[in-house]
Structures are given as C-alpha cells and as structure tokens.
Amino acid sequence: MSVESSSSAVQQPPSSSNLPLLGDNQVVATTSSSTSSASSSSSSSSSGGGGNLVGVPLDTQSSGEPPAKKQLLDNGATSSSSSLLSSAAAASGMHEKLAHRISNALCCAVCLDLPKTAMYQCQMGHLMCAACFTHLLADGRLRDQIATCPNCRVEISKSTASRNLAVEKAASELPSECQFCNKEFPYKSLERHEQHECQERPTKCKYHRIGCQWRGPFHETNEHERNCLHPQKSGYEVMAALEAHDERIKEEKKMFNTLIDLLSYEKIIFNDLQMKPYRTDEYVHKLFYETARFSAFNQQWVVKARINNSQRDPHQSNERTITYQLILKTKTSTPMSIHFFALKGPFSDMKVSTQIYKHEFTETSTESEYYVLPLPDGIGGSGSSECNRMLANKGINFRLLMFLLNK
Template sequence: MADVESSAVVQQPPTNANSMNLNSIPLLASAELLGESNSAQVSLQQQQQSQPIAGAIGGGNGGSAGTSSNSVSNASSLALDVASSENSSLVNSGVIGSGVGGGNPSSVGGGKIDSGEPPAKKQMLDNPSTSAGSGNSASQHEKLEYRLGGILCCAVCLDLPKTAMYQCQMGHLMCAACFTHLLADGRLRDQIATCPNCRVEISKSTASRNLAVEKAASELPSECQFCNKEFPYKSLDRHEQYECQERPTNCKYSRIGCQWRGPNHETNEHERNCLHPTKSGYEVMAALEAHDARIKEEKKMFNTLIDLLSYEKIIFNDLQMKPYRTDEYVHKLFYETARFTAFNQQWVVKARINNSQRDPHQSNERTITYQLILKTKTTTPMSIHFFALKGPFSDMKVSTQIYKHEFTDQSSESDYYILPLPDSSECNRLLSNKGINFRLLMFLLNK
C-alpha cells in the first residue's frame, strides 16, 4: 500500500511539471517577442533544476524517476520549438520588428519605412518579378521606350520632334515649331526670348541643333492615330498618309456630291453600293457647278499671270523687310524695306502682324499683311499689279496672289493685302528671323 502511494506521489510531480511547462509556452513566446532574450535561458535552468527534485521525490523507484526526467526534457524542447516557431511567424508577418541586422529592413514595429522613390520605381521594387526575367523583356523595352520618349520630347509641347530639335545653352530641348514660336513671341513683345525651363537667353545664334536627339527620336515607336499600331517615328507620316487601312478616305464619287468619308478598307465596299453613280445629271449638277467654280478660279489666276507676262514693263526686286516699332504709348510692330527703284520711282514695302492687333503675342493665329507705298510724286496715274513670292535668298513658303492698285498723288499707298502663307507656324518662322526676305514682282500697265 505504501508502495502504491509512493509510486503515485512519484508519478504526480512529472505530470504536473509537464502540464506546467505546456501552459507556460505562450508566456515564454510572449516574453521572447517582447525582446527579453534571457527568459528562455532562465526557463531552461528552472526545468533542469526541477529534474533532481523529481528524482528525489521518486524515492526508490529509479525507473519512474528516469521516466519523469525524460518527460521534463521533452517538454522543455517542445516549449522552445513552439516558441521559436511562433516568433518566426510573427516576425515574418510584420507584427514585430526584427531589430538591427536582421529581418525585413523596410519594417520597424509593424510599420513600413517610406523609401522616397518615385511611384514607378517603387512599384518595380515592390514587384521585382514584373521587371526581371527573360519572359518580361518586351515589357522592359516598352518601359525604356516610354522613358526615352519622355526624356527626348520637347520641353514646351511635350511631343517628339517631327523635324528639327534645338537646345538652349543648358541643354533643354525644343522642337523647331516651339523654338520659332518663342522667338516670334519675343519679337512681338519686344523682349529677349528665353528658355521656358531655365530662362537663359535663346536665339538662332545661341541655340543649336541636337542631331543625336533627332535621330534617336526618329527610331522610337509612335502610335498611329488611326489604327493604334506602333511604327518608328520616322515612318509614321508615310504610314498614316498612304499605308494605314484605317485612314479616313473619301469616296471617288465625291466630285458629284457623295459626302461619304470612312476607313480606307471600307472604300471598295462603299463604292460598290454608292447611289451617286446612278443619279441623274440634274441631281448632281450642284456638285458639278461647285467643282467648276474652283477650277475656274485657279484658271483665272493662271490666265492673269500669263497676261501680266505680256506687259512691256516688268520688274522684280529681291527685298528684305526689317522690324521696327512705333513711338506710340502701345508700341506696334511693323516691318519695312529700304527704298528701291522701279519704273523710275521710289517705292517701299511695309508689313504688319495680325492687321496691327494691339497684342498679337496673345493670339495663336498669326498673319502678315503688306502694302506697296509710292515715295515719290507722279504726274500720271500708275496702274500696278504686284505680288510677293519666294526669292533666291529666301525659303518663304508663300502662294501666288496677285493684287492691283492705281497709284496717284492722292493715293500713294495701297491697301494692306494678306501675304498668303500656309499656316501660323510659317508666320512664326518668318518672325523669328532678323529680316523677311522675298522677291517682289511688279507689272505696269501702259494706258
């Protein structure tokens, strides 16, 4: 009976020890999570000290004592394994920081450190798999091309250059259209043109062409505005004008009034089903009359020029108009040539911008008008036909438009007539020059 009680007493402490150690696992894990690294060692020392006590309680039953000591050691190892596994899982989940020299360097105390990188770079760092590997080489090239397009674009219009690319002394890029527009604005405001980025002075003598940027930009892919496919920038214009199947195209029966306009690949289908070829002549007469009116106007211009070439007195002069400003409160910009001789008389050509608008620099649409002025006295009226065109010292893009004025002592100045330039960009290009070179043809009709 005593043996039974002693054995019961001997078996009970190891059971309590095991239950105590198992219950203390969360406490050990939490202590280690709070940074008390010595708590695990203290618990191990306590468990080792409990082993001889359990053997003493066992008395003469050595086998029971050995069993209890083994169970205690197993319980302690189990506690350490569970605590370490919980600790590692919490560290990996970001609940606690890993301290100095280990763990995730971008997380401290459960919060992430902001690295201050741009959003695109932060996304690439957070998801390296999207920017690494041979399978994503196409996306890498696309990102590189996109970044290069942003670097090589014009600093004013933010577009890739189609023609020339200029740079200021600090290296900021400007396409030819924006560069001439800035120079023209400086001319109109009577101020020195400056770079929009660094405000350094720009002019045709200080700015220079950047051929490397022009060649690099011509090789970058650009999206077609009709089919949304990418082509090298240098071949995009040809594709959009002649090759793209989605480019807008008129019906071949537009001359007789068909108003259809659609994608090029639908043209044949439409022309097969177009109703205009089956209409009567009376129904298409209005369209034919409008077409004849345009042809008649072009023919009239040609016939007038042929008739003028048959005049006895024909003269031309290669001239240059230079800018000057009035002395009024609001200074107005004018251009004027030096005096030149024609038909034994002294003449001057004068020009103005936007018909002498008060603030022409505030308008994107710009035009040049000019007049012919007789500077000497004349005894007989002079019927003069004249027009301006590109001369040997000019690259002006001007159309032919013939004007006529009868010069007398009372009417020595003609009206201001439009200089027929193709668009405002050509006007800006002329204004950006120090002078406007052109050739003036004059025809005198003898009465």
C-alpha cells in the same frame, strides 16, 4: 635428400580425375526443374492479358516510369513553359517602360512631344522642337523682348541655340502609335504609314466631286464605292456639286491667264527685298516690317507689313497672319495701274502661294490696301507655323514682281 623433399613439397593443381562425378539422374533433375520454372513463368505472363504485370497500372507499364515521377515531369514542363511566358511578358513590359521613359526624356520642353523635324537645345541643354523654337523667337519679336528658354530662362537665339542630332536620331527610332489604327511603328516611318499605308486612314469617296460626302477608313472604300448612290443620280441632281467644282477651276484658270497676260506687258520689273522689324511710336509699341526704298518705273517705293492687322497683343493669339502693302514715296502726275505680288526669292526660304493684287496709284492715293501674304497651310490648317518661322528671322527676304499697265 634435400632436393627430393623440396620438390615433393610443391603442390600440383587438381586434375579432372580427382573431381567428384555426378550421376545421370542428377543432371536430368536439374534440367527438368529449370524447364518447369521457365514454363511456369511464361504461362503466368500469358495469363496476365497482353503481358501486363499484376497490380501495376497500365500507364506505368507503358511509360516505364512510376506515376509519381511522371506527374513530377509533367508539372516541371508546365512550370517551365509558364515561366518562359511570364519572363517574356516581363521583358516586353520592361521594354515598353524603357521606351516610355526615353520618350519623356527626349520630348520637347514646350509642347511635350517628340520632334518631327529638327530639335534645338539652349546653352543649358534643354530641348525644343523646331516649331516651338521658332514660336518662342516670334513671341520675343512681337513683345520686343529677348526670347528665353522656358526652363532655365537663358537667352535663346539662332546664334546661341544649336541642333541636337543625337536626339533627332534617337527619337526617330522610338516606337510611336498611329493615330488611326493604334499600332506602333518607328517614329521616322510613322508619317509615311499614316498617309499611304494605314488601312484605317480617313479617305474620301472617288465620287466626292459630284457631291458624295462619305469619308471613312481606307479598307471600306471599295465596298462604299460599289454601293454609292451618287453615280446613279441624274445630271440635274449633281449639278450643284459640279458647279462648285467648276468655280474652283475657273479661279485657278483665271489667275493663270492673268499671269500670262501680265508677262506680255511692256514694263515689268522685279526687286529682291528684305523687310526689317520696327516699332511704332505709340504708347503701346506695335511691331511692323518695312523695306528700304527701291526704284521701279522711275519712282521710289516701299513695302510695309504688319502682323494680325496690328492687333494689340498678337503674341496672345496662336493664329497669325502677315499682311503687306505697296507704298509710293514719290509724287506722280499720271495715274499708275500696278499689278504686284510677292514670291520666294533667291535669298529666302519663304513659302508663299501666288496671289496677284492690283492698285491704281494716283497723286492722292499713294498707298495700296493691306493684302494677305498667302502662306501655305501648316499644322491646324493655317499659315501660323510659317508665319512664326518668318518672324523668328532677323528679316523677311522675298522677291516683288511689279507690272505697269500702259494706258
């Protein structure tokens, strides 16, 4: 009894026969209504002209974004590009300012320029380029005073000052401006660029030997040479320029032939000498250089040199020259015709050109005239830089060649 009641209490899912049945007319009505709505939507889209929605702009429909959002995107792209440009410009400006500050920190304390060769420092760390360092030592020698650092006044010399290789390497990597084209290059390659690569470097015409005085930028050389009038001039018109050129060639050839003739002399001698600095006994002590006595041709000789022809204050002049003379210290009964010249020796780093001098030594004429020691041209077209370098040393080492002409 209880089992039957519990089984009858379980509910069964409704069968399909229990669902309400729809009539045929209801199904047809539903289908026709859906068909009519679809046709009405298609007709409205076709009547809109190309599928555009009524009341919606064309650009919004093509991009799929509303106008306000698209404008925001465009403004964002423009602002991002401008911010990138401004940040790049700011970075470039910061780089230039940093390079300028580093250049100011590494420049020479005397000439305020970056070093082209070596950089020295005093015991307190103040920097001086090689040219200014030797100039200070030369000034101290000319004044008969101890050279000092221009910043801290500490004593400087070749034994107390030291080279700063880190500054030299850092300065060689800094950008520097070309003096011709105003473009920036690493300092270490600037000299090569200005001499061989720059299109604005001054250049002579290839017809300068026949009188063309044109001098202009390298990139205009070909055009000028095509239009140069000097190749079309007659021989009479270019004779003056050719004669001046021939005179220079004759001087060089004359010196070469003289040297060859001197090498054929029977009596030739050379001595490696050192000139040391001394002071005169006058009220104003003047600097001069002199060697120890040396023997040549059975006689005793001395070489003496002076600065700027014994100028009163040679340290006040930037132009400096060295002149020297040959002095016979022993008496001679017969005249001696001596050719002599100075050149670089094995124990010296002196840079000197060849210039042969001659003097007739007699019993009454035992000193030659003062002749210029031909130093090579330095900065500014003179040998002052080489002269300062020699004066900065404790002594001047050189080799003296002497030729005796037998009569």
